[in-house]
Amino acid sequence: MRVALFITCVNDTLFPDTGKAVVTLLRRLGVDVDFPEAQTCCGQMHLNTGYRAEGVRLADRFVTVFRGYDAVVVPSGSCGAMVREQYPRLADGGAFPGAVAEAVADTVPHVYDLSEFLVDVLGVTDVGAYFPHRVTYHPTCHSLRGLRLGDRPRRLLEQVRGLELVPLAGAEECCGFGGTFAVKNPDISAAMCGDKVRNVLDTGAEVLCAADNSCLMHIGGTLTRQKAGVRVMHLAEILASTEPGDAREREESR
């Protein structure tokens, strides 16, 4: 199985640890992952802000880079939803020339969010992780209503040794990030985040986890501004965590 990592421009530039965690995790599960270097951005920011032509060009680039892989793993709900939901819609609307539209049809079904790849393709929920902390999980809108990840992230987290998963009130409500929305409507965005942060703090959790670093950048930026003492972590980083010595033992027993 040829597996590629689509790191996403935000993770590539600002959150490389998430990418490293995906690589570590997949290797531990026996999956060799490629990083096609020509990848840049899925085009979500451009398309969703109203710069359609640029978004379409970047979509074209994405399918050219990733066509032919058996699986393209994306550690970001909103970028994954951009590819899976919006690319076919753009294709239906005649945005691409014929050959590109074909590439879209070929590529999109092989694009998986990390948790889908783990649960549906590899068939694992216990990834051998160890993370002795109290964690709450924010499902993020595009993971929830776009990709429909459902309970996959929760099932993965429940199998992590030492991890105490606590429910988050109002979990399904948007945190107020919304890409350029956070800058174009800063007051509403901040008001939404205020409520999200209150719910997070009410859980008493030490770590807020999500499958999208963009939302976490927004909530996390608010948490640190408030000196709240709760940190944010991408799901991949929790799943990649092991007890000291764990990784080597697994390597030897293989």
Added chain:
Amino acid sequence: MSRTFLGMPGTVSMMGYSGKETFPENAAKAVRNSQLRFNLRKATGTIRGRRASVVGELPDWPDLRQAGKAIKDHTLRNLDTYLVRLEEAVTKAGGHVHWARDAAEANRIVTDLVKATGETQVVKVKSMATQEIGLNEALHAEGITAYETDLAELIVQLGDDWPSHILVPAIHRNRSEIREIFVRHMSEWGRPAPERLTDEPAALAEAARLHLRERFLATKVAISGANFMVAETGTLVVLESEGNGRMCLTLPETLISVVGIEKLVPTWRDLEVFLQLLPRSSTGERMNPYTSMWTGATEGQEFHLVLLDNGRTGVLADDLGRQALRCIRCSACLNVCPVYERSGGHAYGSVYPGPIGAILTPQLRGMGSELDRSLPYASSLCGACYEVCPVAIDIPSVLIELRGRSRHPVAERAGMAAAGWVFKRQGRLARAQRMGGRMRRLVPKRLPGPLGGWTDTRDLPAIPKESFRDWWNRTDGGAR
């Protein structure tokens, strides 16, 4: 294919807004209004919960939703046929049908009809279409007073206020504010509020009942909208909770209904679907208390139907945007929207607020003003509206489409072009990342210009020394 045809824009009442204040500016004021925030949080939360529970108890809800969508799509595709069929049926049943291209024409028709009766007072059933065209103001200019009889519309009218919600126009008011409005202003419009009025809901309802009852008995002309029109039979349908609508529909000698042309369904049977979808989505009830249906004129009553276009055929010509015409004005999208809950309805500067307003207003009114250009951006694209919409209007997709047609600020265009240039070649991205890594300590805590909207309330993430792609190349994917 073309998605850019916007057709002839209609006039949608601005409700006191100049169109210069944008949604973000209006919303910035709203989020600081603690009373408004409290009222909206409470009200939307309550309706949201009720809707979820009554929708959840129907196992065939997804099928009903698809049926609602399909019936509306079919009707819209064949609107020309069904409108003519409706006109024939209404005429046959003794009603008079008038066609209005825009708000001005509709207002003129209604004003002339009222004048012809010799009356100077009319009672009104709650209606979005007549608000859209600013009918009350047009009547007022001709010396005719329109009295709102829906309880929430009455509150809005007495308070010299604007509606802020499609279903619950006074959702921004709580009961003590309503009591104050009654005590201060009821006497200016008719029977004063009872002495020592409390803010108990039952007492407030009784005050409104006494005030309105006199009005119903004295007024000879009524104006309504309609939730549905049945082409086959010529029947109009109004769903309501209070019975005040039925008073208006039955007591006066002349009834004038102003209805958008998209409110049609082909057959009587089709109502089966919508009479399930609407109340559950709207008030969160299994069935609304009053459903009034009438066909043409009843004996001793004159009935006029004014069919309103006002930009709708323009929307209909638009491949993607036309789905907004499926809307049955239930308000489920408003109640679930995290933006609406914090901004309230007035921030949208239109009689149609919330997610549906953000796609309907710019389509009906065009995107000529700063306000209307800002409306498609009044959403985080969280998708909750699409999920609850009983006729499956994909609001996020239409928002994105409208954003694509908007004129963008110069600085933003430059930023987007620069980002596009960087993303065009991986080498450019890598160089930009390295530059960012080297300058990471120089990034200010507060960003300048529009980006300051981020750092006003949030810290920036720390820029890493090394990007993922540089790490991958340096370590051969972590192998070294």
